[in-house]
Ligand SMILES: Nc1ncnc2c1ncn2[C@@H]1O[C@H](COP(=O)(O)OP(=O)(O)OP(=O)(O)O)[C@@H](O)[C@H]1O
């Protein structure tokens with residue numbers, strides 16, 4: 001029963017994408033849109049297959065993935081650490097609170113020209129840009145997660161002999177985990193978008209760079225091929241985070257009371 | 261009388277909420293508890309019973325008066341004064357076993373001994389088979405039993421219990437009362453036990469303290485002169501019934517004051 005329902009859910013989720021693909025294919029075959037502006041879906045797929053066989057697409061996606069992986073990991077580690085420190089060290093809170101209030105709503109991508117000036121055009125400015133763009137929700141989310149931890153949990157740990165450090169590790173951090181994971185889910189698409197956009201704006205290959213090049217060469221099949229790969233990657237990353245969340249929050253009513 | 265273990269001297273406490281008016285919870289409260297004595301505290305809801313335990317636990321800053329344990333001033337929380345909170349306060353991200361192990365892990369002890377001890381207390385509170393459950397999967401009564409095991413397992417010098425059996429059904433409550441009597445008989449800890457259940461207070465205690473309506477003070481003290489070791493048998497005696505009546509009368513008066521029916 002459960003398995004059947006799962007399959008049904010997946011099928012329902014597939015309805016809309018499939019409809020779009022069919023519409024896309026029919027519209028281009030019937031010449032309702034110029035195949036130059038929108039190449040048929042089948043042609044994009046053929047192109048994707050060729051690039052899979054040649055390995056070309058893996059090298060492009062790999063570059064983008066590496067930049068994303070590095071910037072996102074650094075942002076998560078640093079952001080969560082800063083968020084927790086804000087909760088525990090008054091000085092850090094004083095320093096960071098205004099920085100976050102300003103940094104959170106600012107469109108960070110505006111700093112790209114500066115970063116290119118400072119760090120050149122290769123990997124560094126792209127990675128720095130992505131870190132700067134996605135670290136604010138991570139700090140803010142972690143910090144707010146550490147606020148309002150049930151005082152009786154803190155007291156229990158103290159009563160059982162926890163030191164200040166243990167209190168942080170064993171109570172404050174796990175209590176903040178649901179919000180930290182939410183912040184990670186918010187930050188990932190931001191980092192991904194920024195990596196793609198920096199690749200578009202400052203070259204250096206990757207999926208973003210390849211798309212811009214495709215557009216310049218009037219190779220729309222390549223643009224759409226890259227777009228589809230970007231979409232699939234984003235989908236896979238968010239799914240992976242969802243699975244991670246359910247693993248880590250196995251104790252949480254959110255997971256324990258989950259319905260199919 | 262034997263040595264004084266716990267001493268409250270002119271203790272006052274006022275809650276100052278971030279907004280709204282301050283609440284005076286305790287006023288000039290003095291109380292001595294002897295070593296190995298089992299003392300219960302009863303009184304109307306909101307009279308400051310929990311506050312009293314929190315102060316002794318070292319969780320709230322004491323501004324007026326003094327609280328000492330073995331002659332030393334209480335200044336911060338510590339495992340020498342084990343507390344069972346009214347609302348369990350289990351770590352939701354730890355399983356039953358991990359919760360019970362937490363206090364033991366703060367002590368120098370080898371892992372095998374730790375596991376064995378934890379299992380012993382899990383069995384004692386009748387949670388065998390639920391070792392790997394999360395707190396969110398347990399009933400209120402089961403959570404409360406985990407909280408009791410988690411505190412008892414660390415073998416604290418002084419035991420503070422805030423309505424520990426409040427969320428239990430009558431049967432389990434009866435069983436755990438007898439278990440507590442048995443444990444107390446063996447280890448003879450000093451216990452400060454808050455309850456709403458007069459019957460329970462008389463069954464367990466050497467002395468029952470009746471608190472006045474807020475701000476809490478000590479209204480009266482009733483020494484329970486029933487033979488030990490006790491079990492549920494004792495509840496059938498005439499003496500038992502008259503102790504219950506006496507304390508009931510005292511609590512009732514205060515409850516009426518607290519609800520504004522009488523001043
Ligand atoms: N954090 C707080 N802020 C403000 N007032 C508080 C706070 N905690 C308790 N109080 C007040 O202090 C008084 C004593 O509270 P306490 O919890 O000690 O009562 P209690 O005797 O344990 O009651 P109960 O039997 O219902 O558990 C109550 O009237 C309550 O309104």
Ligand SMILES: [Mg+2]
Nearest residue numbers: 309310346422
């Ligand atoms: Mg209370």
